[in-house]
Amino acid sequence: MTTRRLSRPRDDRWIAGVCSGLGRRFGISSGVMRLIFLVSCLLPGPQVLIYIILWVMMPQEY
Numbered sequence: 071m072t073t074r075r076l077s078r079p080r081d082d083r084w085i086a087g088v089c090s091g092l093g094r095r096f097g098i099s100s101g102v103m104r105l106i107f108l109v110s111c112l113l114p115g116p117q118v119l120i121y122i123i124l125w126v127m128m129p130q131e132y
Contacts, residue, residue, distance in 0.1 A: 077131040086125040 076095045078087035084104070093103035110117050 076128060078125075078128045079131045086121075087130075088121055088124045088128060091128055091131075092124075 074095050076091060078091045079094065080087070082090040082100050084090075089103040089107055090100040092098075093100040096103075107117065107121070
């Protein structure tokens with residue numbers, strides 16, 4: 071079993087590629103991951119802060 075590295079792809083980005091990178095890592099389409107993120111923003115919590123932290127910490131795919 072190969073493990074996929076968590077990184078932000080260059081080809082499937084809308085803002086920073088965080089949702090796309092998470093989707094690839096966990097085997098979910100990027101559209102579904104974006105929808106999950108948008109729905110989670112309706113709930114109270116630090117979702118946008120977590121997105122920004124992941125944007126800074128996730129390496130870009132080369």
